Amino acid sequence: MLAVPLHRQFGTDVTDILPKDRQISMVYQDYMLFPHLTVAGNIGFGLRQKKIAKSEIIAKTDEIAELLGVSHLLNRYPGTLSGGEKQRIAIARAVVTEPEVLLLDEPLSALDSRTTERLQGELARIHEITGTTTIHVTHSFGEAFALGDRIAVMCGGRIIQVGAPDDVFRRPNSEFIADFVGVENLFRGRSVVHDDISLVHVDGDGICMVSSTVKSGDVSVSIRPEDILISKKEIETSARNSFCGEIAEVKNMGAIVRVVVDVGLPFVVVLTKQSYEDMELLCGVRVWIVFKASAVHLF
Numbered sequence: 001m002l003a004v005p006l007h008r009q010f011g012t013d014v015t016d017i018l019p020k021d022r023q024i025s026m027v028y029q030d031y032m033l034f035p036h037l038t039v040a041g042n043i044g045f046g047l048r049q050k051k052i053a054k055s056e057i058i059a060k061t062d063e064i065a066e067l068l069g070v071s072h073l074l075n076r077y078p079g080t081l082s083g084g085e086k087q088r089i090a091i092a093r094a095v096v097t098e099p100e101v102l103l104l105d106e107p108l109s110a111l112d113s114r115t116t117e118r119l120q121g122e123l124a125r126i127h128e129i130t131g132t133t134t135i136h137v138t139h140s141f142g143e144a145f146a147l148g149d150r151i152a153v154m155c156g157g158r159i160i161q162v163g164a165p166d167d168v169f170r171r172p173n174s175e176f177i178a179d180f181v182g183v184e185n186l187f188r189g190r191s192v193v194h195d196d197i198s199l200v201h202v203d204g205d206g207i208c209m210v211s212s213t214v215k216s217g218d219v220s221v222s223i224r225p226e227d228i229l230i231s232k233k234e235i236e237t238s239a240r241n242s243f244c245g246e247i248a249e250v251k252n253m254g255a256i257v258r259v260v261v262d263v264g265l266p267f268v269v270v271l272t273k274q275s276y277e278d279m280e281l282l283c284g285v286r287v288w289i290v291f292k293a294s295a296v297h298l299f
Contacts (some may be wrong), residue, residue: 004240028104031086039089040065040074046097064096067129068122084115088122095126104136108143113135121144133263141181146167153177170224171297178299180221185223191216191298198298199242207264210240211296219298225270227295230259231288232279240293243267247285250276257281261289 006281025046033042040061065071068088078086087107094102095117104123108116123148127134138144144151145165161173172178173234174259178186189202191211198211199223209221229235245263257276259269267289271279 018135023097023099024101024103025097026103026105027087027090029109031078031090033086033089033093035078036073036079038074039070039076039078039081042078042089043074043092043096046095049171050097059069059098063174064092067126068092082115083111086120087111087115087119091119091123091126095130095132098130099132102132102134104134106138107136116143123147134166141169153180171299172222175220175298178220183222184225185221185228187221187265189219191219197293200296200298202265206216207243209296210293210294211298213296215298222297222299223267223291223295225258225268227291228267228269229290230261230269230271230279230281231290232281232285234288237290239290241296242288242290244286244288247281247283247287250281250283261287263289 044057044061070088108119115117136147148165151165151168152159161168161177165191170179187202189200191198191200193214193216198215200209200211245261248262249260251258256270257273
């Protein structure tokens with residue numbers, strides 16, 4: 001599955017970028033169900049257009065309805081369905097024709113978070129069962145990360161980075177991508193290569209970081225907050241980057257806590273609520289932060 005996070009909508013019909021000689025089925029953001037047809041009629045619509053035998057249409061409709069857990073809805077009409085049910089029917093209608101390419105145009109954007117989470121699981125399961133090439137268009141990087149085998153990030157109608165989710169997440173190729181995937185520790189500096197490592201001097205702050213990415217000259221530096229270790233005591237470690245500073249800000253975000261440590265630069269660290277409480281981290285407390293050279297990404 002290729003998940004495509006968009007910064008802006010395509011300037012033209014999204015199907016214009018797809019091969020013209022492939023059988024494509026599409027699931028629209030607003031479902032596009034036929035209100036005068038039952039759920040069974042909607043699911044089987046594409047099969048009827050292909051002149052499939054009635055008995056086969058019934059069999060295929062029942063099969064895909066069972067797969068998506070909507071068998072009990074087959075005699076209902078779209079106007080009586082919830083948003084999550086409508087989206088399942090739209091997906092069933094697209095998948096039942098066994099397309100070579102399935103295009104999902106922001107299919108979860110209009111749903112509540114709980115329904116979205118359930119349907120993400122359904123989409124992943126359908127992809128695993130059918131093996132259909134799927135292009136999933138979304139503005140949510142979290143959604144793309146949860147579903148995509150590969151991710152293409154688009155801005156202004158151009159693809160600006162393609163890769164496995166973890167590659168895009170941890171190794172953005174531009175400040176735009178870094179911002180889009182939520183990199184909070186983003187700095188500008190000058191890199192000097194020495195003994196197959198980069199020593200990065202951050203502009204104007206006297207901070208020097210070590211990176212295993214070999215690149216010289218003016219660079220952007222990103223470090224994921226979850227890659228930074230924090231302690232109230234100095235840490236004995238082989239990690240190449242260690243700094244001492246004070247906690248400047250604490251933000252409780254439910255399951256995790258976001259801590260800003262001022263070491264001359266503001267570093268954002270995230271840790272679990274339990275770890276935060278056990279360590280008794282408060283604003284003004286002196287702490288050490290440590291991160292590996294491999295956690296420092298240059299671009």
